[in-house]
Amino acid sequence: MFPIDQRKNWYSGQGLWGNVPEKDWNDWTWQLRNRITTLAQLEQLMTLTPDEKQGCLFAANKLSLAITPYFFNLIDTKNPECPIRKQVIPNIKESFIAAGESSDPVGEEGTMPVPGIVHRYPDRVLFLVTDRCASYCRYCTRSRLVSNAQAYDFHPELEQGLKYIESHPEIRDVLISGGDPLLLSDAKIDSLLGRLRAIPHVEFIRMGSRIPVFLPQRITPELAEIFRKHGPIWLSIHTNHPKEVTQELAVACERLSLAGVPLGNQSVLLNGINDSVEVMKSLVHRLLMIRVRPYYLYACDLIEGSTHFRAPIQKGIDIIRGLRGHTTGYSIPQLVVDGPGGGGKIPINPEYVQAVHDGILELRNFEDRTYIYPTGSKLPDPNPKLLD
Ligand SMILES: *Cc1c(COP(=O)(O)O)cnc(C)c1O
Secondary structure (H helix, E strand, O other): OOOHHHHHHHOOOOHHHOOOOHHHHOOHHHHHHOOEOOHHHHHHHOOOOHHHHHHHHHHOOOOOOOEOHHHHOOOOOOOOOOOOHHHHOOOHHHHOOOOOOEOOOOOOHHHOOOOOEEEEEOOEEEEEOOOOOOOOOOOOOOOOOHHHOOOOOOOOOHHHHHHHHHOOOOOOEEEEEOOOHHHOOHHHHHHHHHHHHOOOOOOEEEEEOOHHHHOHHHOOHHHHHHHHHHOOEEEEEOOOOHHHOOHHHHHHHHHHHHOOOOEEEEEEEEOOOOOOHHHHHHHHHHHHHOOEEEEEEEEOOOEOOOHHHEOOHHHHHHHHHHHEOOEOHHHOOEEEEEEOOOOEEEEOOOOOEEEEEOOEEEEEOOOOOEEEEEOOOOOOOOOHHHHO
C-alpha cells in the first residue's frame, strides 16, 4: 500500500466540526443530516461575497445548495478564489444565461426511451437512478432534474429502466448515474446490481459517482462487499482539483479497489479552478497514487448559468500537450466535448501530425522536435495548410 506518511498532508480532519464525536463524523448518515443547505448556515461558517450571498437566494429555484461538512472543510473560507469553494458555493453569476446555453445541453431528453434511460450510443445506456446528490456542483449538467429545485419532478423508474435493458439485447454496457447512485441504500444497490447481472447480454456495468469525493464515509466495508459480490463493477469518480484528493478519499478508493472495483476519474475543465497544466498535473499524479486512472477531461457543457465556469478549449488542449510525454501516460485523460444537442463525446487532441506527403508522416514530439515516419502509403493530409 502507498506509504501513509507520504499522504499525511492530505488529511483534512474534522476542522470546524472538531467537537463532533469521531463516530458521528465518520458516519455517512450524520454527514448527510448535517449538510449545509441554507444561506443562514453558510453565513455562520464563513463570510460570503455579495455575489455568493445573492447566489444562495437564487439557488432555491435553480439547483439546491448542499455541502457535506467533510467537503466544506476543504474550502479556504478566507479566499474567494478557492477552487473548492467555487465548485459548491452558489454565485449570482449562475443567473446569467448566455446564447447557446440550455437546460439540457447534451440533448438527453431527446434520447430517453423511458424515464431515466438515455440510449444514445448503439451498445450502451446511461441509467439515471436517482435525482439526489450528497452535494451539488454548481456547473451540474443535469441541474434541470437533480435536487428538484426546478420542479422537474423526476421519478426514476427503476423497474421500467430494467425492463428496457432486459428487452434490448444490443445493450452490453450500463452506466448507472443520476444524481448520485451511491446515495441509494445498500439494499437497493445490491438489488439493482443483482438485476443487471442477471441479464445475459449485459457484460459491463459501471457507475458514475461523486460520493467518494463529497462523502467518502459512504464507502463502507459493506458497500465494498456488494461491489465485490457483483463484480466487476467499474466506477468513475469526479475530482477537479488536487485538494479533493484527501486521506479520506484515498481510504475510500483503496477499499473499492481492494474489492475489485477498477477506478477512473472524470474532471470538468473549469475556469480558474483547474485550467492549468500545473493544477491538472498535480491532480492526476495524486489520482495514480490512490489507484485511480484519469479517464475524461470534459469541456464544460453549455448548461444554463455556466458561462463563468467555461474555460477556452485551447486551455484543455494545452493541458493535454503539457502532460503527454512529460509525465506518466496512465495519468493522461482524454479531453472531450460532449456534442451540444446530443452528439455524444467527441475527442479533442493536440495535433502531433504536422503534415502527410508522399507516404511520409511529419510528426512533432512532446518537445516540439520533428520526426519523419514513412507510412508506405498515401494518407489524407490532416493539415494541408502546412504543405506550402
Ligand atoms: C458518457 C455517456 C456514455 C458512456 O460513454 P463512454 O465513452 O463509453 O464512457 C453512455 N451514454 C451516455 C448518454 C453518455 O453521456
